[in-house]
Amino acid sequence: MSLKPLDAFRHLDLNSVKELPDSYAWSTADGCPSSCSSEPVPVINLEDLNAIKHVGHACKTWGVFQLINHGIPTDLLNNMEASGRKLFSLPIQQKLKAARSPDGLSGYGVARISSFFPKLMWSEGFTIIGSPHEHAEKLWPQDYKKEMNKLANRLMWLILGSLGITRGDINWAGPGGELKEASPALQLNSYPACPDPDRAMGLGAHTDSTLLTILHQNNTSGLQVHREGFGWITVKPIAGALVVNVGDLLHILSNGLYTSVLHRAIVNQTQHRFSIAYLYGPPSNVRISPLSKLTDNVHPPLYRSVTWSEYLGTKAKHFNKALSFVRLCAPMNDFVDTNDHNSVLVG
Numbered sequence: 001m002s003l004k005p006l007d008a009f010r011h012l013d014l015n016s017v018k019e020l021p022d023s024y025a026w027s028t029a030d031g032c033p034s035s036c037s038s039e040p041v042p043v044i045n046l047e048d049l050n051a052i053k054h055v056g057h058a059c060k061t062w063g064v065f066q067l068i069n070h071g072i073p074t075d076l077l078n079n080m081e082a083s084g085r086k087l088f089s090l091p092i093q094q095k096l097k098a099a100r101s102p103d104g105l106s107g108y109g110v111a112r113i114s115s116f117f118p119k120l121m122w123s124e125g126f127t128i129i130g131s132p133h134e135h136a137e138k139l140w141p142q143d144y145k146k147e148m149n150k151l152a153n154r155l156m157w158l159i160l161g162s163l164g165i166t167r168g169d170i171n172w173a174g175p176g177g178e179l180k181e182a183s184p185a186l187q188l189n190s191y192p193a194c195p196d197p198d199r200a201m202g203l204g205a206h207t208d209s210t211l212l213t214i215l216h217q218n219n220t221s222g223l224q225v226h227r228e229g230f231g232w233i234t235v236k237p238i239a240g241a242l243v244v245n246v247g248d249l250l251h252i253l254s255n256g257l258y259t260s261v262l263h264r265a266i267v268n269q270t271q272h273r274f275s276i277a278y279l280y281g282p283p284s285n286v287r288i289s290p291l292s293k294l295t296d297n298v299h300p301p302l303y304r305s306v307t308w309s310e311y312l313g314t315k316a317k318h319f320n321k322a323l324s325f326v327r328l329c330a331p332m333n334d335f336v337d338t339n340d341h342n343s344v345l346v347g
C-alpha cells in the first residue's frame with residue numbers, strides 16, 4: 001500500500017525515530033508534562049469485606065483506583081500483553097492493513113483523540129470492537145472477554161451498591177442481576193521509548209466515554225490522573241493490579257457524585273510502555289440518565305439522558321467539554337459537580 005504524504009507522516013514508525021520531530025514536540029501550553037504530585041492513588045482489595053466503602057470513597061474523591069485480588073488470572077493478562085506486543089512489533093505496512101478509517105472506531109492508528117490536540121502523540125493504538133478479523137479474534141480471546149465482563153459486572157454492582165442502588169433500580173439488569181454490555185471494546189496502546197520524553201506526550205488528557213474502564217499497564221510508569229487541588233498524579237504500576245476508572249457515563253448515572261477522571265499517559269526515554277484498556281458500557285438501546293434514587297428537589301438531575309453512541313457522538317464533537325453539553329442545569333451550592341472539565345487546566 002502506498003501512503004499519501006499526510007498518512008505517512010501520521011503513521012511515522014516511532015521505534016526508528018532518533019530525534020523528536022517538531023510535530024511531536026509539545027510545549028507547556030499544549031499540556032506538556034509538568035511537575036507531578038506524589039499522592040498515591042487508592043489501592044483496593046476486591047476481597048476486602050469493606051471493599052464497597054473503599055470503592056465508594058475512591059470513586060467520589062478520585063474517580064480512579066487500583067484493584068488487587070480481582071480474580072483475573074495473571075497468565076491471561078500476560079498473554080494479552082504478549083499478543084498486543086506482537087501486533088505492534090509488525091512492520092508499519094502490515095499494521096496499516098488494519099488501519100482505522102478516518103471516522104471509524106475499530107482498527108490500528110494514532111490516538112482517536114489526536115484531532116483535539118495541536119501536536120501529535122507519541123503512541124500508536126489498536127481498537128477492537130467485536131471485529132470479525134482473524135487477528136482481532138486472536139487478540140480478543142473469548143476467555144478474556146468473559147473474565148473482564150464478569151469483573152466489570154461485579155465492580156458495577158459494588159459501585160452502585162455504594163450509592164445505595166439495588167438491582168430493582170437498574171432497568172437494564174437481567175433476571176440474575178447481570179448488567180448486559182454493548183459491544184465490549186478493547187483498546188491496546190503502545191508507547192515506544194522516546195528520544196525526548198520531556199517534550200512529548202503519549203496520550204493527551206481526556207476522560208473515557210465509558211461507564212468504567214479497566215486498564216492493565218505493564219510495569220512501566222506513564223499513566224497520570226488529575227486531581228483537583230493536587231495536580232497530576234502518577235498511577236504507579238503494581239504487579240498484577242488493574243486500574244479502574246470512572247467514565248463519563250457513570251458520572252452521568254451517578255448525577256456527578258462519582259466523577260470521571262481526567263487522565264493522560266506520558267512517555268520515557270528507555271522503556272517501551274504498553275497498556276490494554278477494557279472499555280465497559282451499557283447496551284446500545286439503554287438511555288443513561290441520573291438514577292432517580294439519587295435525585296430530589298434539592299438535587300435535581302444534572303444531565304439529560306443519552307445512549308452510549310449518542311454520547312460518543314457528542315464526545316467526538318466537543319471532546320473534554322462533552323459532559324457540559326449534556327448538562328441540564330448548574331449544580332446547587334452543596335452539590336458541586338467537580339469534574340466538568342471545562343475549567344481544568346490541562347498541563
Ligand SMILES: O=C(O)CCC(=O)C(=O)O
Binds near residue numbers: 217264
Ligand atoms: O496507557 C494508559 O495508561 C492510558 C490509556 C487510556 O487512557 C485509554 O486507552 O483510554
Ligand SMILES: [Fe+2]
Binds near residue numbers: 208
Ligand atoms: Fe483513557
